[in-house]
Amino acid sequence: MTVEFTSAPERFTDYSVSDMVRRWAEERPNEPAYISPNESTTWAEYDRLADDVRAALLSLGDIPAVTVYLPDTVALHATLVGAYRAGVLAVAVGARSGPAELAHLMAAAGSTVLVTTGDNRGRPVAELSSDLSARDATPAHLVLVDPTEVTVDGSRAVDDHRVSAEFSVDDVCMLNSTSGTTGRPKLVMQTQRRWNAFAAIACRNAAMRPEEVVAAFVPAPFGFGLWTAHFLPALLGRPALVLDRFDAATAIDLMARHHATILACVSTQFRMMLHNQSSDLARLDTLRVMFTGGEAVPYTEAARFEEVTGALVLQFYGSNETGAASATTIYDDERTRLGTGGRLIDEMRVRVLDDGTGQGGVRRGQPAVRGPLMSPGYWNDAAANAELFTEDGWILLGDIVEVDETDRLRVVGRLADLIIRGGKNISALEVEDFIREHPAVEMVAAVGLPDPIFGERLCAAITVTPESDPPTLEQLTSWLRQRGITREYLPERLRVLEAMPVAPGGKIAKARVRQLVQTNAGDDDA
Template identity: 30%
Template sequence: MSDTAHALSTSRTLWDLLDARARLTPGRPVFLQDGRVLTFGALRERAERVAAGLHALGVRPGTVVAWQLPTRLETVLLTFALARLGAVQTPVIPFHRDHEVGFVLRASGAEFFAVPGTWRGHDHTAMARRLGARGVLEVGDARDLPDGDPAVLPAPPSDGTEVRWIYWTSGTTSTPKGVLHTDRSLIAGGSCLAHALRPTAADVGSIAFPYAHIGGPDYTVMLLLYGFPAVLFEHFALPEALAEYRAHGVTLAGGSTAFYAMFLAEQRARPGEPVVPTLRLLAGGGAPKPPELYHAVVREMGVALAHGYGMTEVPMITMGSPDDSHEQLATTEGRPPEGMEIRIVDGEVRLRGEAVCRGYLDPAQTAEAFDPDGFLRTGDLGHLTDDGHLVLTGRLKDVIIRKGETISAKEIEDLLHAHPAVGDVAVIGLPDSGRGELVCAVVERAPGAGTPTLGEVTAFLRAEGLSVHKLPERLEVVDALPRGRTLRKVLKYELRERYAGTSA
């Protein structure tokens, strides 16, 4: 990490970090989208005006503000305006629907809720009204952002260790868990990413995943530390997005295993012609990265690939570096940064460090998640190599990671239990080369019921308000689920063994 980046990484708050970067390079771009350019200086100036407008609406330090917005410049402006005020932000992934959003609003006690209006065919404003959300703010474009005179604002927050972020993860429960973060924990996570990837001011990055994801602040911190821009993608699809990558000369791309596979597929469709001539590095995290995918990307695309390990509770735990060997990059999740302690207890990965969250909204969940020494129990299995790299070997948690997003099996199971044709159900993740894992529902027929189809099951779940990205992609119908002899628990490992590697 450069001396400047190292100094910036000690900033107390995210607003301090933006302010310091804006003073260093006010005219350099930080975000690019659809022909629009936002510089570091303009981001600071405009965010402060939005903060003044929010202040006039009643947003104060500690006010809980939920926002469910796509990856846009307006989203960035709003989140930094809230950071300037010291509000408590609770970002919500845009494709979540009534089931998840209603729980988030109730559990967080949000006093304001920012939505994009109608986005990709879904009326978010109507949903917000239906759920009884308070202080609904429709932010369709920049004209909808509140505006005011910064002279009315109180001093910026100075304590970066106060909880100002509530992110959401399904984990192993049927309802999302509110994960408590501070500005300092997010800065520490982004610093880990930056330290490993070692970007320069000449790089051009890209954010092709939801900005409301924990990866949003992770990546933004890296931009602020090193002073380079990123292209924002409201919706990512290939080959459609390639024109933007090429037009801006993107050098750093990725997001998760699914992104690597998509870029590789495009490369294979045009052998001998680089899909993005300026691209030098693919990087990301989320779903496990098969070693064969790493080798194929390096061999066929001619770029480096650095994969990492993070979660909503700890935005960046380990990260591969372009300086690592091919073997390390292909078979490990990289190394932890200075200050991240990793302890392996009975095969489980446990963590302690500044990037670790403060716990959960539910104190009982917090007590369960941390051991007596203050280490977070991740539920992931793994080991450290002699040279300090982390290898993950499995998960204790009953979750599915599809395209980098964590999906709770129990949430889907709870909803499917209400289907008239379902006697019992087990939802499992099956290996998938493009998505990391796919969602498979194994259904035990209800007595006297007919055989449900995948279309019927997904239509039922849609009607229940389940997010589209959580819908099963595969359905297996059985006469009886395999069960243990004592407590009659469903033996999911048998189902995984039975259906892994078989076609639908």
């Protein structure tokens, strides 16, 4: 393997991250692979930690899947590589997920092994285990991964060099969670080849060079975070800058000190950096490109980011399930880069379905894609797959788009009942299910309200049962926290209504609810 990724990226779709880590551990053993504010891990250390994880998982015998619940540090990436080498399906869960979501995903995957760390974002593992046990999700085995040691049920893992059935790049080797386009969190099946292909397109669109330094600040277990923090650095053989918790000032300082050339962040994160008063974005004089997305990219602020840093803002339009349908490149004009989702990707077939007929051939409607970037679908969820795929095998996205005569795509609306806060897809249905369990709540509607930093903020409108006192926002969020609800699913505004608006068909009229919560004064705000 003498060819560099940047010279022929499409030739690297046959190589796994595991292959590339082995290569760099041999060729560049003492060069950094992952850098965070307080530590740096070399390629040799990354490779060795992955092998320790592999040994730990093999010591447990025949296990179908492990749940990976780790912060966005080298421990997460080494665990994904170690599971791949062991031939064990990895179920990757975001570090900010609460125990209720974690328990749900473990059950959905049939996983009884939890891979975590002694203290995940300030939460001791003993407390986490207790919370899971209370939800009938007690792990049969606990694997703890720290930068220098891997333990299994309290004992250090020992490699007995047994042979394992390592995955291929076309095998489903990983599951990650998504709100998707329908309902509750689901597990998306992932192969290595699809994300290699995604990284290859990004390499071409950004005209990447062999000396890139990637600052990857998107939560790593999800699609955007996967290709920027896990796949791209391994393919390049170059260091990735990572944070276990995003902080704008820390991110800017880390990028300046290590001369980052590529930044990957959701729109909320770059807005936070723009508005940060304690750090100077002009220090980022080596930054060439920022990949962003996960939500609508604000034109004015993106243009300002380009002006201050000199970096060009690029994006993809797509989802965890589809990969991507369109993308922008460094060769596009400003209007295309910042005002559209870019042009349709050559490698993907994209058709736009008219809402009324469900047939292709129109330029405005619901997009569907088919090609090498798409996922195999949802894990063991036939009902969800029936909504995700058309009958002839195309994956649907939950938006309404327009595609112009030059194949530039622009999102003009959303079909799915999702709230996108800081790049995180929040299912309104799931939020409503949680809040509806409160004893004082009679009806509930969750909606997103526009916000200049986060894109949308989560608002809950409720009516209360007779004879009940309405909860305050603080009381409601405290009640939800006690039940282990993930932080992003906690409402930031609460409106108590005398009656819930209902549409003629009997469903809650969400558009009317949104109007009411925007104008209603005197209720709680975070």
